[in-house]
Amino acid sequence: MTKNEIADVLTEIGTLLELKGENPFKTRAYQAGARVLESMEQDELDTLIREERLKSVKGIGDALAQKIGELHSTGRLEFFDKLKASIEPGLVEMLDVPGLGPKKIKAIHDQLGVTTIEGLASACTDGRVAALAGFGEKSQEKILAGIRNREAYGKRHMWWEAGAIATPIVAGLRALPQVSQAEAAGSLRRGLETVGDLDFIVAAVDVAPVVEWFVTQPGVQEITARGETKASVRFVSGLQADLRLVPPEQFAFALHHFTGSKDHNVLMRQRALARGLSLSEWGLVPAEGEGTAKAKAEGGAHGVKAKDETALFAALDLRFIPPELREGLGEIEAAEAGELPRLIELADLRGAFHNHTTASDGRNTLVEMTAAAEALGWEYLGIADHSKSSVQAKGLSEERLAAQVAEIHALNASGRFKTHVFTGTECDILSDGRLDYDDAMLATLDYVVVSVHAAFTQSSADMTARIIRAIENPYTTMLGHVTGRLLLRREGYQVDFTQIIDAAIANDVIIELNASPWRLDMDWRHWRKAAERGLLCAINPDAHETSGLEHVRAGINSARKGWLTREHVLNARPLAEVKRAFGAR
DNA sequence: GCCGTTTTCGGCCCGACTGTTTTCAGTCG
Known part of the structure; x- marks a missing residue:
């Protein structure tokens, strides 16, 4: 099993134990273990298991190490199978109903024998839920409304x-x-x-x-x-x-608390406790003595004052941690050591490379797109329309692409816009890893984005080999949307990130951070380690119309979450440097 | 289930809101 599959099992165990009424700290241990796995690279986990060092990881003890090892090697876990078989799936579903938690679900199940959402709805309709101790008319109505709106409410x-x-x-x-x-x-x-x-x-x-x-x-x-x-x-x-x-004096504490993440907050509170302080949304107060943090904050006796979050972090001997980094993934240690990166900002971007025009499936012309880039103050704009195999997107034949290249050269020569336009393509990676244009065609372009647009259902091994073959093509400049995911709509195709990132670094190929708010692909969770190993990023809006250029804002968010600085991003570099980079290919 | 310059046992982040109570449990973030 892969690390994410194992993490899913641990999370589910946590949920099932909750429904069993288990010790909440035990359920939390499983959920914490799942997060630890997710933050690892696959090969890191493989190595830890092979060398039997899994227990050295914070948050993983004897029991979790054993279960993770079993899942890793066999893909099965008897403990999990038995646990799952002992709980009605309908009860798990009920957790999605607002207002219903493990305790209430357990009461409903134990006292009414209800095992499905449908059964719960009818128990509400005929008043049996309201009759239970601890429930009433309002709870019953709320549950019923929650069931009806479950789909919309549960949606992200x-x-x-x-x-x-x-x-x-x-x-x-x-x-x-x-x-x-x-x-x-x-x-x-x-x-x-x-x-x-x-x-x-x-x-x-x-x-x-x-x-x-x-x-x-x-x-x-x-x-x-x-x-x-x-x-x-x-x-x-x-x-x-x-x-x-x-109240105004508590604003910084409340802002920090509700910005989260939960993991970050837990670590911050532990850090405060280690200094004899208690941190909450109300303030930062001495941990010892009588009364709650709230009471003490209101009393104002010994509370630390913080006019803003910078002061709050400083009170715990930390530099200001940008909100994007607050995921409990090492930001506190970095802030303590003064090693937080200067994260890339929107203003650092000087252009972008993956953009479409009406020549393929875009909705604005080359001139309109260039004018929009100029209005954003960009020094350059890359045009990368679809290649011939993407028939559904009006992919360009060799003749049409040659004509577009000539058109771009003429536009640059005209001096009509201050923004320089680069000639490119979003070239399909065919199912065997070959590119959709031959070398002679690709050689006429400033740069080449390669992307998968068909045959999504290949195995991870086949897809990975296919993408790596495309990366190894000497004309490939950058890899577009690594997984093809569409957030909340479609899972990405399965790939081995470690292998692809290695291949990109070895071949001096850039990986795109596709900034379309529906993609944000490659995911931010991979960027920190990849960039540390020397991978170069391009934040590309994949714009299909002029307003789409502004999607780089979403890409900047993800880049910041991935700890990227402007040094990691090609399109934060000035025009002359980008020209040099493209010329070197 | 995890963890340990107080602890190998006994803690584990903290507080508001709601609905049900008549002092509080459960849920949520």
Whole structure:
């Protein structure tokens, strides 16, 4: 089994144990183990298992090491099979219903004998759930509504789309007279590729008007909570948004807390405790003595003051950690050592290479795309229309590509735009790894992006070999969307990342970070290690229209999550350097 | 189940909201 498959099993064990009513710390140990595996490279795990050093990894003890080893070598785990067989699958499904957790599901199952979502719905309809101890009419209604809306509510949302909803809300909150500070926190602020819900943190002294403004925003379908310090709404799209209200002096703590991630917060709290302090959304206070953190923060007796997050981190002897890095993946150690990278920023980009025009499946012409790039202040724009095999995308024949090259040369020569246009192609990687144009054709171009657009269902080994063959082609400049994934719609094709990254480095080939908000491929989780080993990145919007160029913003997010600096990114370099790089091929 | 310059046993991050209670459990983030 691969590391991610093993991680999935561990996560599921955690969930099943929860439903069994197991010790919550035990269930957490399984979930923590799954995260540890996910953050490893596959060959790292292989080596640790081969050398029997798995137990040396923090978070993995005897029991987990044994289970991981068994799954790794046999793909099976008797413990898991038995556990799974002992629990009705319908109970697992019920965890997706808002308001239902392990305890309540257990009560429903044990006392009513309900084992499916459908059974639960009818138990609600005829009032049996409300009759249970600890339940009532409201719980019953809430469960019923939750079942009906399960699909929409459980859905995650693309970062780009969630941002489009959040931006005007933040602006609106900041414009309120009662509000001194407002930010969107959560996974949106961390730049995660998908967002589960929105979190708005607001510093205000008079909260009632702010809550009122928030819950009456256009698109609000339902108000799910409304209190002194918190309000929650659900938008028509199913997206949930929480508003958190804090006094100004607690803003930095609340912003940090609700930005997360959970893993990052756990580590920060442990770090605080090691210094005799207790960290929460309320503040940073001495851990010893009477009373809760909240009480002490309100008392203001010994609390550490922090006017912003920089001060909060400084109070724990850390440099400011950019939100994108707060995933509990080594950022705290790096901040302590003063080794945080200077992450790439949108303003560092001077152009991009993978863009389409109306010659293939784009919706704007070469001139329109160039004008849009110039308006963004870009020094250069690469045109990479589809190659002939992508018939569905009007892929260019050799004749049409030659004509486009001539057109681009003429455009550059005309001096009409300050932006220089590079001639390129997004050349299909055929199913055997050959490219869709011959060498003579490719030699006429400034650069070549190679991508898989067909025969997605090959085995991982075949797909990997296919892509590596394309990487080894001397005319290949960069590899497009490594897995072809479409977020929330389609899984990527299976590939061996380690082998592909090795091949790219060995052949001086760039791997693209496809910045389309639906792709964000190669995934940020691979970038840190890949870049450390010397892989060069290009952040490409894969724009199919002028507005698509702005998708580089999503790519910058993912690049930052992957710890990339501008040194790691080709299109952060000036025109002359890029010309040199292309000329050297 | 994991972990250890207090501990090999006894902890494990912390607090708000809701709905059900009449002081609190469960859920959520």
